[in-house]
Amino acid sequence: MGPTRRRDLAAAALLTAAVAYVLLLVLYRWFPPLTVWTGVSLLAVAIAEAGWAFYLRNKINEGEIGVGSGRVHPLAVARSVVIAKASAWVGAPVLGWWVGVLVYLLPRRSTMRVAAEDTAGAAVAAACALALVVAALWLQHCCKSPGEPPENANGATD
Template identity: 65%
Template sequence: MGPTRRRDLVFVAAAAAIVGYLLVVWLYRWFPPITLWTGVSLLVVAGAEAGWGYVVRGRVRDGRIGVGAGRLHPLAVARSVVTAKASAWLGALVFGWWLGVLGYLLPRRGIRIPHEDIPGSVVAALCALALVAAALWLEHCCKSPDEREQPRDAAPE
């Protein structure tokens, strides 16, 4: 399993934005109001992942990986990588969705209902972007120190 490629996340976000825009065009009249709290749950998850990234980074840097008191179990690091990858993909997908919603709302900002939904959509999109950033940070923190210093195109020894 390799590192998450940013180009793949951008592609997923763009595809989700296009599909999201088309769905919003057809279904917007049935949407509930979009409040400022709509995407905040993603920000909570992003904060938790970023905080966990700092913990993992400190323990990896200090060599406290292994079994024992005060050490981080290697399976916990592996699970953290899987969580980070899943969160990055989910964040990119949700970010694309909110870009699609904003693509529909911004040209209609003179109309009362879409105008009221714009701030909540912007906050949700930013929270999804924060989740992507936190997930990529956590994934980076799970790398061993030797792996971080090695250039991407360097051949393994």
């Protein structure tokens, strides 16, 4: 299993944004109101993952230097990688969805009152989804062993 490629995540986000925009052209009138709390649950997961990443990184680095226990069970690291990959692959389409919503709402803010009201909630949700993707990629990066070569050392492109 290799590292999650950012270009694949970007492609998933862009494809989802395009689908979201097309769906909103037809279905926006039936959407419930968007509040600033709409996407905050993603931020909670992102904060938890980032905290776990810093903890793991510190434990792995302690083991390299020989200070403290510095031992992390390999299965815990493997599970962390799986969580990081899953979070990145959930966060990217969710980010795409909210970007699609924003692309739909921003030009309509001056003509539709409800679009102006929904813009803040969609922007917060998009930012929280972006935070989830960034935290997931950071967690995945922190799960590498210290002696491991960089991701693109074998000439693979990102």
